[in-house]
Amino acid sequence: MPRTPIRDLRDHIDQTVTVCGWINALRLQRKVQFVILRDATGMAQVTHKREGEGDELEQVIESLSDEAAVAITGRVVDNPIVNLGGVEIIPEHIQVLGQAEPSLPIDENSGLEHRLDWRFLDVRRRPASRLVFDVQTTLEQGMREYAYGRGFTEMHTPKLMGTASESGAEVFKVGYFDRTAYLAQSPQFYKQMAIAAGIEGVFEIGPVFRAEPSFTSRHATEFTGVDAEMAWIEGLDDVMAFEEGMLAHALQKVADVHGDEIAKVYGTEVKIPAIPFPRVTMAEAIEILRDKGWDPEHQKEDLDPEGERGIAAHIAEQTGHEFVFVTHFPASVRPFYHMRPGGRPDLTLSFDLLWKGLEVTTGAQREHRYDVLSKQAAEKGMNIEPMADYMNCFRYGCPPHGGFGAGLGRMLMVMLGLDSIREATFLFRGPNRLTP
Amino acid sequence: MPRTPIRDLRDHIDQTVTVCGWINALRLQRKVQFVILRDATGMAQVTHKREGEGDELEQVIESLSDEAAVAITGRVVDNPIVNLGGVEIIPEHIQVLGQAEPSLPIDENSGLEHRLDWRFLDVRRRPASRLVFDVQTTLEQGMREYAYGRGFTEMHTPKLMGTASESGAEVFKVGYFDRTAYLAQSPQFYKQMAIAAGIEGVFEIGPVFRAEPSFTSRHATEFTGVDAEMAWIEGLDDVMAFEEGMLAHALQKVADVHGDEIAKVYGTEVKIPAIPFPRVTMAEAIEILRDKGWDPEHQKEDLDPEGERGIAAHIAEQTGHEFVFVTHFPASVRPFYHMRPGGRPDLTLSFDLLWKGLEVTTGAQREHRYDVLSKQAAEKGMNIEPMADYMNCFRYGCPPHGGFGAGLGRMLMVMLGLDSIREATFLFRGPNRLTP
Structure with a gap:
C-alpha cells in the first residue's frame, strides 16, 4: 500500500492508509495504548484499545521504544478530541522496520557538543535542528533561480590544488601520490579562470576549507561557500547589485515557504530586504564608529567584529535595514588581486556585506590587467611563479570582472538567529571536531 | 551604455549599441578592417573603412590581437551579404579592456594535454569544450527540479572525515592540525546519517575524491558526484524508479534547451529515455555475455568494461534503449552495507546503471538493521570500531532506505560522446595532473 504523509491524513477519513515514521512517544494506559507517530510532515495519534490475551497488536505496541521506525496500517477516524489534527488512526497492522534501543543517548537537556555527537538524533527529534x-x-533554490535567470553557468571547480593559493597560510595539505596537494580555501582563482574561459557568469555552491585554529561561533574548518563571479562589469556596483538582488529573491522565497514555521520554531521574522542595500565606505564607517568611541587609539585599518556590529547597528537605526555593504577597504588588508580605484592605490574596489552585524560575504572587482596585477603582487611581496596558471589567465584578453563569496552556514545562522555556525551545519567540522 | 548580447543585434538595426567580447579574428585589408567579435551568445562582424591619417579607430584596430577583450560601440547596419546574421557593426568607439599577447599558446591542432594546460583558452575558443x-x-537544474519536486532536501556533507571510510584504500590523507583527516570518497555514510536524521530524501551534488592511480579515459581523482538517498523504500525498485525518472526529466530539459546545438557541435542526439529502463540481473547478464564468448574460463564475478559494453549492446539490440540497470551483484564484489535479498546471502540488492555501455551510477538498498549490518561487516573482515558513528545510526530506529551515486562528468561524457572525462570536467584532476 502506498505511504500516506501524516499531513494528509485528514483527506483520508474512514479510509485505510499506511503511515511510516518514528515513535515520538508512547502512552501505554491500562485500557488503551496511544502511539504518537512522527514523520517529516507532522505527528499523528494511533489509538489501540487493548483486547487482552491473543491481541498481537497490543504486544507489538508493548515492545516498541521511542524512535523505533515503523509502518502502521489502519483506519483514519475523525475525532475532534484528538489534539493532533482532530484525527486518529485505529491500527490494523504495525510493522517494526527499525527497532530502537530503549534509552536514547540525548534528551532535551543535552548540551550542544553532546547533541553534535549524536547529530542524527538531534536533527530527527529537535525541530530547531531539523528546519535549518x-x-x-x-534558500539555495532561490539563489540558483536568480543566477540561472541571469544566464549564469554552474561550475564545479577543483578542491585539490597543485600549489597553495595566495599566502599558503591556513591551507590543509593533502598527500597526493608522491607529492603534496592543497585543499582550496575558496574557488577564487578557479572562478576567475572560468571568466577567462569566456563563461560570463559563474556560480558555484561547494565546500571550502580553512586550516584556521578558530573556535568562535562563526568559524568552521570546512563550510559551504556560495560563490559568484561575473564578466564585463562596469564597476563594483554591478557585483553588489547582483548579490542584493539574489538575496532579496531568495529571502522572499524562504519567507513564502517557511516564514510561518521559522517564526514558530525560532521566533524570528524573515524580512525581505529592500533594494538597494545601504552602502557605506570603510572611511565613513570608521568615522561613524570612532565618533561612538570605537578604536580610541585610531590604530585599526579593518573592521573587527565589534566594529561590524557597531556599523550595522548604526545603519539599522538610520534606515531600518538589516544589511549594509561596507566598501573600499584599504589595500593593506585586502589581497593583491583586488582592483584599486584610479588615483587611490591605497584603497580597493571591495566590499563586505554585513547582515545583522555579521560579515556574510566578501566581494570585489578583480584586477584583470596582467601588468597591474603583477605589480600589485610584487608590492605585497608575493612570488607569482607558483601562481603561473592563474597569472596566465590575464595574458590573453581577460575582461573586467568581479564577484563574491558568501558563507551558506553564516547566512542561515543570521537568518534564523542561531547561536553558532555549528547549528547551521549538518555535520560541523572544527579544529577539534572531525566526527561524526 | 548597457551591453547588447551579439545574439540580439538584429533587434537593433540602425541603432547605436555597445557589444563586449573577444576578438575572434582580424582581417585587415588595404581599404577595410574587419573585426570578428565573439561573446557567449554568438559572433558579429565589425567593419571599419580606413580613413588614413588621423583615423584613431584604424590605429586601435591595427593594435588588436586575437582574443583581446574589447567593448565596441557602433551602429548596427542591416547587410544581407554578411555571413554572421546579415548585420554588421560600424564602429564609433573601441575600448580595449583586456589586451592579448600576439601569439596564442594553443591552436586547433593542439593535443588534449596541451589544451588542458591552457584550459581557459581551450574553453573560450573551442565550442566543443565550451558547450559542456x-x-x-x-542537466543539474533538471535533476534538482526532479528531486525538489519529490520533497528532497539538498545537503552538504563533510568532505573531511575523521576515519577512512570503508576499506581505507584509495583515500587521500589530509594533515589536520596535529592529526590526520581523510577526504570523503563519497557522501555514502553521511547521506545515510541524514536518513537516520529523519530527512526522508537527501540530494547532494558535490566533489568526491579517489586516490586511485588510474589513467583511463573515465577515471579522475576528483569528480563531481550526484548522490541521492531515500527513506521508507519498499525495495530496490523505488531507487531505480527515482533515478530513471530523474534522468528522463533532466534529459528532456537538456534536449529542449541544447538539443540542436549538441547535434551541431558533437553530432550527437540527446535521446529521451523511455521509462522504465530495461533491467537485467547480474546472473542473466553473465549468461548472455558468456553465450557471446565473454569470460570463457567462467572466472569473473563482476562486469569488466568489456562486459559492460557487451550487455549494453545486447540490450540496445533487443530494446533500442541506451540505458540498462544491471541488478543483484554478488555480495563478494559489493560493500558490506548493501542489503541482501532474503534467502540469498550471496547476492545484494544492488545495481549499476550503464549508459551506452559505460557505468554511470552505482546504487543499492542499504542494510538498515544493526545486527544484520554488524554481521555483514564481520563477514567482510571489517573492524566496525572506527565506524562507530556510522553504526550508531542503526541503533535508534533507522528506516529502510536506499540510494545511488552517479558521476556528473561520466554522464556528460556519454551524453555528448566525448572521448574522455577530461573533456567533461572544467579543470581535470588525475594522478599526474593538479594544474591548472
Missing part, C-alpha cells in the same frame, strides 16, 4: 535544512534547500 | 558547461548547468 529545509530552509537551506529553499 | 551550459549542458552541465541544465
Whole structure:
C-alpha cells in the first residue's frame, strides 16, 4: 500500500492508509495504548484499545521504544478530541522496520557538543535542528533561480590544488601520490579562470576549507561557500547589485515557504530586504564608529567584529535595514588581486556585506590587467611563479570582472538567529571536531 | 551604455549599441578592417573603412590581437551579404579592456594535454569544450527540479572525515592540525546519517575524491558526484524508479534547451529515455555475455568494461534503449552495507546503471538493521570500531532506505560522446595532473 504523509491524513477519513515514521512517544494506559507517530510532515495519534490475551497488536505496541521506525496500517477516524489534527488512526497492522534501543543517548537537556555527537538524533527529534535544512534547500533554490535567470553557468571547480593559493597560510595539505596537494580555501582563482574561459557568469555552491585554529561561533574548518563571479562589469556596483538582488529573491522565497514555521520554531521574522542595500565606505564607517568611541587609539585599518556590529547597528537605526555593504577597504588588508580605484592605490574596489552585524560575504572587482596585477603582487611581496596558471589567465584578453563569496552556514545562522555556525551545519567540522 | 548580447543585434538595426567580447579574428585589408567579435551568445562582424591619417579607430584596430577583450560601440547596419546574421557593426568607439599577447599558446591542432594546460583558452575558443558547461548547468537544474519536486532536501556533507571510510584504500590523507583527516570518497555514510536524521530524501551534488592511480579515459581523482538517498523504500525498485525518472526529466530539459546545438557541435542526439529502463540481473547478464564468448574460463564475478559494453549492446539490440540497470551483484564484489535479498546471502540488492555501455551510477538498498549490518561487516573482515558513528545510526530506529551515486562528468561524457572525462570536467584532476 502506498505511504500516506501524516499531513494528509485528514483527506483520508474512514479510509485505510499506511503511515511510516518514528515513535515520538508512547502512552501505554491500562485500557488503551496511544502511539504518537512522527514523520517529516507532522505527528499523528494511533489509538489501540487493548483486547487482552491473543491481541498481537497490543504486544507489538508493548515492545516498541521511542524512535523505533515503523509502518502502521489502519483506519483514519475523525475525532475532534484528538489534539493532533482532530484525527486518529485505529491500527490494523504495525510493522517494526527499525527497532530502537530503549534509552536514547540525548534528551532535551543535552548540551550542544553532546547533541553534535549524536547529530542524527538531534536533527530527527529537535525541530530547531531539523528546519535549518529545509530552509537551506529553499534558500539555495532561490539563489540558483536568480543566477540561472541571469544566464549564469554552474561550475564545479577543483578542491585539490597543485600549489597553495595566495599566502599558503591556513591551507590543509593533502598527500597526493608522491607529492603534496592543497585543499582550496575558496574557488577564487578557479572562478576567475572560468571568466577567462569566456563563461560570463559563474556560480558555484561547494565546500571550502580553512586550516584556521578558530573556535568562535562563526568559524568552521570546512563550510559551504556560495560563490559568484561575473564578466564585463562596469564597476563594483554591478557585483553588489547582483548579490542584493539574489538575496532579496531568495529571502522572499524562504519567507513564502517557511516564514510561518521559522517564526514558530525560532521566533524570528524573515524580512525581505529592500533594494538597494545601504552602502557605506570603510572611511565613513570608521568615522561613524570612532565618533561612538570605537578604536580610541585610531590604530585599526579593518573592521573587527565589534566594529561590524557597531556599523550595522548604526545603519539599522538610520534606515531600518538589516544589511549594509561596507566598501573600499584599504589595500593593506585586502589581497593583491583586488582592483584599486584610479588615483587611490591605497584603497580597493571591495566590499563586505554585513547582515545583522555579521560579515556574510566578501566581494570585489578583480584586477584583470596582467601588468597591474603583477605589480600589485610584487608590492605585497608575493612570488607569482607558483601562481603561473592563474597569472596566465590575464595574458590573453581577460575582461573586467568581479564577484563574491558568501558563507551558506553564516547566512542561515543570521537568518534564523542561531547561536553558532555549528547549528547551521549538518555535520560541523572544527579544529577539534572531525566526527561524526 | 548597457551591453547588447551579439545574439540580439538584429533587434537593433540602425541603432547605436555597445557589444563586449573577444576578438575572434582580424582581417585587415588595404581599404577595410574587419573585426570578428565573439561573446557567449554568438559572433558579429565589425567593419571599419580606413580613413588614413588621423583615423584613431584604424590605429586601435591595427593594435588588436586575437582574443583581446574589447567593448565596441557602433551602429548596427542591416547587410544581407554578411555571413554572421546579415548585420554588421560600424564602429564609433573601441575600448580595449583586456589586451592579448600576439601569439596564442594553443591552436586547433593542439593535443588534449596541451589544451588542458591552457584550459581557459581551450574553453573560450573551442565550442566543443565550451558547450559542456551550459549542458552541465541544465542537466543539474533538471535533476534538482526532479528531486525538489519529490520533497528532497539538498545537503552538504563533510568532505573531511575523521576515519577512512570503508576499506581505507584509495583515500587521500589530509594533515589536520596535529592529526590526520581523510577526504570523503563519497557522501555514502553521511547521506545515510541524514536518513537516520529523519530527512526522508537527501540530494547532494558535490566533489568526491579517489586516490586511485588510474589513467583511463573515465577515471579522475576528483569528480563531481550526484548522490541521492531515500527513506521508507519498499525495495530496490523505488531507487531505480527515482533515478530513471530523474534522468528522463533532466534529459528532456537538456534536449529542449541544447538539443540542436549538441547535434551541431558533437553530432550527437540527446535521446529521451523511455521509462522504465530495461533491467537485467547480474546472473542473466553473465549468461548472455558468456553465450557471446565473454569470460570463457567462467572466472569473473563482476562486469569488466568489456562486459559492460557487451550487455549494453545486447540490450540496445533487443530494446533500442541506451540505458540498462544491471541488478543483484554478488555480495563478494559489493560493500558490506548493501542489503541482501532474503534467502540469498550471496547476492545484494544492488545495481549499476550503464549508459551506452559505460557505468554511470552505482546504487543499492542499504542494510538498515544493526545486527544484520554488524554481521555483514564481520563477514567482510571489517573492524566496525572506527565506524562507530556510522553504526550508531542503526541503533535508534533507522528506516529502510536506499540510494545511488552517479558521476556528473561520466554522464556528460556519454551524453555528448566525448572521448574522455577530461573533456567533461572544467579543470581535470588525475594522478599526474593538479594544474591548472
